[in-house]
Amino acid sequence: MTDPKTVLRYPAVAAEGLDDWRFFLMKLHARFRTGSFTKGLELVTRITEAAEEADHHPDVVLTYPQVDVDLQSHDVHGVTSRDVALARRISEIAAELGVESAPRDVSTLELALDVPDADEVLPFWQAVLGYERPQSWPEVMDPGGRNNTLWFQEAPEASGEVQQRFHLDIVVPREVAEERVQAALDAGGTLVTEEFVPAFWVLADRHGNKVCVCTADGRETASAE
Structure with a gap:
């Protein structure tokens, strides 16, 4: 057992x-x-x-x-x-x-913030949002379970006075992912990379704002988004 x-x-x-x-x-x-x-x-x-x-x-x-x-x-x-x-x-x-x-x-929407060092900014976001931090991942979560999780992606180039580097992660069932990606492309989006498929596809709108369409499949072998 x-x-x-x-x-x-x-x-x-x-x-x-x-x-x-x-x-x-x-x-x-x-x-x-x-x-x-x-x-x-x-x-x-x-x-x-x-x-x-x-x-x-x-x-x-x-x-x-x-x-x-x-x-x-x-x-x-x-x-x-x-x-x-x-x-x-x-x-x-x-x-x-x-x-x-x-x-x-079913789906889950997460917010991701590109940062050079998560430890430098995570406490600020934890405090300002009133969130909790789990031990296993660089993220902060709503203790009530209703609002979106915010996680921190390592991005060494995201330093200095630059525009805010947020992107969205929409997590969907595996059998829905290709449909969602195609719908976004048909709506004017572009495919940035499918290197990590089926863990996630990276898409962008016409202004270059990025979003990841994610699944559970392959997530443990894919590198950080």
């Missing part, structure tokens, strides 16, 4: 066959199309009961007409067997209620 505190990486999570879920940024993500607020509340109530029984609690957002669920073992800041087990149970509950999943719809 897998240690419940062992963090599972992408290949192991993908092998679990969680059809309703997608894995990226060290979380499992799912969206369930409830069709009504009442059905959504029923699903959330059942998820709450399952979470209490498992003594393991997801992040749940109820809106009309859907429910979004994120699963992560917060004590280790990653996905473990506890999350996999609860994901399976939540999928069973959704099926019992006749609620369809929409795994292609």
Whole structure:
């Protein structure tokens, strides 16, 4: 039996066959199309009961007409067997209620700031945003889990008095990535590089502002964006 505190990486999570879920940024993500607020509340109530029984609690957002669920073992800041087990149970509950999943719809938006030295500026952004810093990555995160994460990319050339060097990372399911890239190109964007595909594509708008379309696939072998 897998240690419940062992963090599972992408290949192991993908092998679990969680059809309703997608894995990226060290979380499992799912969206369930409830069709009504009442059905959504029923699903959330059942998820709450399952979470209490498992003594393991997801992040749940109820809106009309859907429910979004994120699963992560917060004590280790990653996905473990506890999350996999609860994901399976939540999928069973959704099926019992006749609620369809929409795994292609999930995504996470992060902000990235290019800096020559993250340690020099990270404390400022942590303080001004009121965020927390995890131990494993140069980033700061909203402790309430609602606002976007800000992470710091090493860029030695980003020094001196230059314009602010932000870019966006949009993380999507692997099967959606090419469609998203093509849609951006059709809308006037350009492909900067596909060197790190399938981990991420780098695109730019007509003014040269860059964005990365990211997936979980290949992220552990790709260099920093």
